[in-house]
Amino acid sequence: MQRKALSLRARGRRIAFVPTMGALHEGHLGLVDLARRHGDVVVMSIYVNPTQFGPREDFSQYPRPFRRDAALARSRGVDLLFNPANLYGPSASTWVLEEKLGMGLCGGSRPGHFRGVTTVVAKLFNLVLPHTAVFGQKDAQQVAVIERMVADLDFPIRILRAPIAREKDGLAMSSRNIYLAPAERLEAPALRQSLLFARKSATRLTDPRILKKQTLAHLHRLSPLARVDYMEFVHFQTLQPLPRILRGETLAALAVFYGKTRLIDNIIF
Numbered sequence: 583m584q585r586k587a588l589s590l591r592a593r594g595r596r597i598a599f600v601p602t603m604g605a606l607h608e609g610h611l612g613l614v615d616l617a618r619r620h621g622d623v624v625v626m627s628i629y630v631n632p633t634q635f636g637p638r639e640d641f642s643q644y645p646r647p648f649r650r651d652a653a654l655a656r657s658r659g660v661d662l663l664f665n666p667a668n669l670y671g672p673s674a675s676t677w678v679l680e681e682k683l684g685m686g687l688c689g690g691s692r693p694g695h696f697r698g699v700t701t702v703v704a705k706l707f708n709l710v711l712p713h714t715a716v717f718g719q720k721d722a723q724q725v726a727v728i729e730r731m732v733a734d735l736d737f738p739i740r741i742l743r744a745p746i747a748r749e750k751d752g753l754a755m756s757s758r759n760i761y762l763a764p765a766e767r768l769e770a771p772a773l774r775q776s777l778l779f780a781r782k783s784a785t786r787l788t789d790p791r792i793l794k795k796q797t798l799a800h801l802h803r804l805s806p807l808a809r810v811d812y813m814e815f816v817h818f819q820t821l822q823p824l825p826r827i828l829r830g831e832t833l834a835a836l837a838v839f840y841g842k843t844r845l846i847d848n849i850i851f
């Protein structure tokens with residue numbers, strides 16, 4: 583991959599990169615569309631990265647429909663698909679760790695997750711040598727952590743954020759949606775509806791504790807099956823908790839379990 587990237591660069595081609603773990607859906611394909619507007623060659627990686635899964639998480643069950651993914655990627659204009667079997671040597675002992683933005687929210691409930699993400703993304707950047715890389719806003723914390731890593735470690739790469747792709751009923755697209763039982767799938771748009779409720783309520787409420795209480799009550803009314811992992815109002819750039827809701831700067835982030843399936847969504851208001 584690296585030799586290929588070096589030869590593309592030597593010929594003056596601009597590489598736009600879409601890192602994924604496969605099980606592609608329209609959200610990933612939206613990232614490809616954005617990448618195509620910013621590069622001559624679109625590289626997609628498909629690699630289910632073991633180091634970002636916790637010991638009791640879904641690494642072994644994570645869907646791996648490679649042939650379908652390859653066909654979808656090709657049909658949407660991916661030029662090169664990078665599908666390594668394993669990216670870690672047996673004696674690998676080096677990690678990339680961002681120590682601030684990745685600590686709360688998903689980092690709080692998934693210890694070690696962002697260390698795995700930053701390490702694999704740094705490795706992928708060194709292999710694919712992109713000019714631009716595209717990440718989805720659904721993983722708002724992930725993209726903030728990666729932007730921080732790119733700035734702190736001087737990667738010469740421009741990071742682009744693609745908006746959240748949604749199903750018709752508002753559910754954010756995710757490779758994990760296929761795990762949902764029919765009753766859970768029916769209730770899952772409640773994440774989006776609760777975030778919209780929070781945004782509306784924030785026109786009259788500025789205390790995040792009260793806003794959180796009311797938003798969670800709304801969520802539980804809409805979705806009795808939902809088990810909340812976290813609901814936080816943080817600054818959209820620093821991801822630090824806000825003492826007061828700031829209009830234009832608040833990221834409301836929500837993580838919910840349906841059974842063992844963990845879904846996330848967010849909104850900036």
Ligand code: PAF
Pocket residue numbers: 601602603629631634699702703721724
């Ligand atoms: O967002 C994902 O799919 C993954 O976290 C990523 C960025 C491909 C790293 O494994």
